[in-house]
Amino acid sequence: MVRVVSEKTEAALAQVHRYPVYCKGKPMKEFIFVHSPGFDTEEKLQRCLELGIAHLERKATEKKIIVNLFYQQDIRPNASQINFDKEESRHINKVLRKKEGDLLHITNGNGQLFTTEILSSSPKNCIATVLNIELKKPLPYSLHMAVAPTKLNDRFEWFLEKATEMGITEITPIICDHSERKVIKKERYEKIIVSAMKQSLSCYLPKLNDAIPFSKFLELPHSENFKGIAHCDDDVSKVHLKNVVNPGSSYLILIGPEGDFSKTEVKNASKLGFKAISLGDRRLRTETAAIAVTGIIAFSFDSLAVI
Known part of the structure; x- marks a missing residue:
């Protein structure tokens, strides 16, 4: 039927x-x-x-429901026409079988949603005219996660995907004393983040920074309202993350590698105002801890919706 x-x-x-x-x-x-x-x-x-x-x-x-969301990084805020690259054009024409007159929804990753109508559709070049431009609401919080890349690359990629879907603003891979992975594939990571943004129908693309040594990261200026570090030392007094979440706040959370932060790293972070945080009684993997942080903050602001 x-x-x-x-x-x-x-x-x-x-x-x-x-x-x-x-x-x-x-x-x-x-x-x-x-x-x-x-x-x-x-x-x-x-x-x-x-x-x-x-x-x-x-x-x-x-009903103004978005079925598919496309991403074009270089769209001007006042654009009247959009030309898709070859990869997106092929997806529009061959996979989705879109044709002249069909509507498309596109974002530039900066919060703008462009409603467009296809003028011409071919596997090599798809052109659409802009009908409406809407600025979508950003997250009710700012979350910057500094996470050590995992030994198995797919685990860190899983974190990138799920954190983007739930709501995150910035990600920095940090190389720590106990890190087993010291090189990342930034271009691949960016593709995963873009795909997750489109899947979750978000118009805000999280910023992915270059990998940086943890000591250098601590030297950078950080203006977040709350700065926390999650580590496994049970002798240190900790505050549960859910108890420090406040409306309109910004957060910077540090998550270490499989071997945890070194004592020196924890000490240096503490000196710079990073508070030791707890995510519960269980010991979590690096990527699980990072997802737990994202989820706790997102659910605290009720920013998640099942599609």
């Missing part, structure tokens, strides 16, 4: 192996039944999917 837009129902029913759907003896509006011979090839199935997708997008447009 497929739901189609009203004006296409008659044409859809004119095709073989497609029939009206009845309820209490009356045909249901916008619904058609497709018998198995009507989708027994990839081409036939694709046509059925396109009918359903067209209806979904129509309803989404009417």
Whole structure:
């Protein structure tokens, strides 16, 4: 069964192996039944999917729901037309099968949401005209996470993805005394962050800084309202992170490597005003601790929504 837009129902029913759907003896509006011979090839199935997708997008447009979000870094704030690069153009044309007249939602990662209409669509070059520009609300907090990259790269990538989805403003990979990974793939990390931003329908792209030695990071000026460090030394008095979350605040949280921060690193951070924080009674992996921090702060501000 497929739901189609009203004006296409008659044409859809004119095709073989497609029939009206009845309820209490009356045909249901916008619904058609497709018998198995009507989708027994990839081409036939694709046509059925396109009918359903067209209806979904129509309803989404009417209710101002974003189905897909695209990212174009270089869009001017007052842009009237957008030219997509080859990679995005191919995705729009070949994967999503968008055509002239279809709507697209695009962000530049700086909080602006551009509602556009496709002027021309091809695998190599897609062009859209801007219909509306909206500035979306930023997070009700600022969160800068300085996290030591994990030995297994996929664990740190998982943190980047999930933290971006939940809400984070800045990420700095720090190289510590006990770090086993001292080199990162920044370009790959940036792609993961962009993908997570688009998936979560956020219009704000978190800033990813270059990896930096922990000692050098401490020397930088930090203006956050609260600066915390999570470590495993149980002999140090700690405050639970949930007890220091306040509206409108900004946070800088340090998360160490698998071998934890060294005593010297903890001491130096403490001298610079970093408070020892607790995330609970359990010992967490580096990436789990980083996600826990992101989640505690995000949930405290009720900024998460299940899509």
